[in-house]
Amino acid sequence: xxxxxxxxxxxxxxxxxxxxxxxxxxxxxxxxxxxxxxxxxxxxxxxxxxxxxxxxxxxxxxxxxxxxxxxxxxxxxxxxxxxxxxxxxxxxxxxxxxxxxxxxxxxxxxxxxxxxxxxxxxxxxxxxxxxxxxxxxxxxxxxxxxxxxxxxxxxxxxxxxxxxxxxxxxxxxxxxxxxxxxxxxxxxxxxxxxxxxxxx
Amino acid sequence: xxxxxxxxxxxxxxxxxxxxxxxxxxxxxxxxxxxxxxxxxxxxxxxxxxxxxxxxxxxxxxxxxxxxxxxxxxxxxxxxxxxxxxxxxxxxxxxxxxxxxxxxxxxxxxxxxxxxxxxxxxxxxxxxxxxxxxxxxxxxxxxxxxxxxxxxxxxxxxxxxxxxxxxxxxxxxxxxxxxxxxxxxxxxxxxxxxxxxxxx
Numbered sequence: 241x242x243x244x245x246x247x248x249x250x251x252x253x254x255x256x257x258x259x260x261x262x263x264x265x266x267x268x269x270x271x272x273x274x275x276x277x278x279x280x281x282x283x284x285x286x287x288x289x290x291x292x293x294x295x296x297x298x299x300x301x302x303x304x305x306x307x308x309x310x311x312x313x314x315x316x317x318x319x320x321x322x323x324x325x326x327x328x329x330x331x332x333x334x335x336x337x338x339x340x341x342x343x344x345x346x347x348x349x350x351x352x353x354x355x356x357x358x359x360x361x362x363x364x365x366x367x368x369x370x371x372x373x374x375x376x377x378x379x380x381x382x383x384x385x386x387x388x389x390x391x392x393x394x395x396x397x398x399x400x401x402x403x404x405x406x407x408x409x410x411x412x413x414x415x416x417x418x419x420x421x422x423x424x425x426x427x428x429x430x431x432x433x434x435x436x437x438x439x440x
Numbered sequence: 441x442x443x444x445x446x447x448x449x450x451x452x453x454x455x456x457x458x459x460x461x462x463x464x465x466x467x468x469x470x471x472x473x474x475x476x477x478x479x480x481x482x483x484x485x486x487x488x489x490x491x492x493x494x495x496x497x498x499x500x501x502x503x504x505x506x507x508x509x510x511x512x513x514x515x516x517x518x519x520x521x522x523x524x525x526x527x528x529x530x531x532x533x534x535x536x537x538x539x540x541x542x543x544x545x546x547x548x549x550x551x552x553x554x555x556x557x558x559x560x561x562x563x564x565x566x567x568x569x570x571x572x573x574x575x576x577x578x579x580x581x582x583x584x585x586x587x588x589x590x591x592x593x594x595x596x597x598x599x600x601x602x603x604x605x606x607x608x609x610x611x612x613x614x615x616x617x618x619x620x621x622x623x624x625x626x627x628x629x630x631x632x633x634x635x636x637x638x639x640x
Contacts, residue, residue, distance in 0.1 A: 282615070282616040283526060283614065283615060284523065284526050284614075286594045286614055286615075286616050286617030286618075287520075287523065287526030287528070287617075288523070288526075289617070289619055290592040290593070290594045290617055291520050291528075291552075292592075293552040293591040293592045293625055294499065294552045294625060295495070295497040295625040295626075295627055295636055296496070296497055297495040297629075299494065316519070317520060317521070317529075318494065318519075319496070319516070319517035319518075319529075319530075319531055320487075320517065321517070321604060321609065322531075322533065322604075322605060322606070322607045323484065323488070325605060326483060326484050326486070326487030327604060327605070327607070328487070328491075329531060331519055331520070331529060333522065350490070352491075352493040352494045354493070355640050358640050391493040392489055392492075392493045393490070394486045399604070400602070400604060402600070402609065402611075404521060404527060404599070404611050405525060407521050409529055409602065409609050409611065411602075411604050414483065414484075414487040415482070415483060416482040416483060417486030417487075417489070418486075419489055424637075425493055425494060425495040425629055426640070427627070429497075429625055429636050433639065434636040434638060434640065435638055435640055436495055436627055436634040436635075436637055437635050437636055437638065438634060439632045439634055440555050440558050440626070440633050440635055
């Protein structure tokens, strides 16, 4: 259901079983537990435990290959970088099937998803061949795929692709966009889609 | 209440009034509205409108200056990059008061916050001089400030600082960490702290 385009933690989250967590085991080659907390995990375990306690907004990034084929994926790594100029970042694996398009095409569409878009979030994190089968999208600026009925979308120009190991941090300068009906923002947390709840 | 350390969108969000949004005005030098949506905002307006519809988890990044002085800020840009090796990213302005420490010190602590940590999220996004006044933190690994009673924290080594205009994307490799009592994850959305609500 979830493919390599999802950023790695989330993908791993979803690949985990939903059974209760065993105590973290020492990680081979990891550093010793920090301080005197007997439950302190190390390295990968620390990373996984921490991100399991972090909630994320859900976005979909789309682009096209050289021949116009639409590509895209559901991302939980979208973040703002600056307002002036308007910049955002997202992270991905360079082994992802969407990467060749992101590496070549200078433009992408970034979609913000609401509660009503849960099915499209799942579709765009499902099998590649199925992601653009259906009437849930249309061609927008630069011929890029724009998902229908999202809460907001922006078109942006990729200004940096920073490689880090087999991943990339992609920096996008926003050029314009469109808005849809408002909705509760879609979240991903603890292997489930959620919407924001109480103000605290 | 919110300083330059907050990533730019969120800072701008909080600086906005909470009055209803006027229709987006054309942005000087911006591209024309896309497609035939009369409400399509452009450039900065598109960016702001879109990120207003995106929810984020809340984290706190801390480090120390060369003389050991603790520094830190509340971040809504934390994202995972890969699980193997365990990598995360966060974004910040290089004009931020915390930047000199992030530029020099190779290590940071990243804290995941829960509902019970709302006050510390506000404190670490408040006036610089007040952020470490109090008993809400202690010295952890490498003498770095660790906030008390968070849901999880990790210590990481900064492996990249990618400059983008007057900002930076910071890449951290996680080395270990500690866990606290679980809690509902703290979110920031629509200028308010929230916790996750319904599964959808």
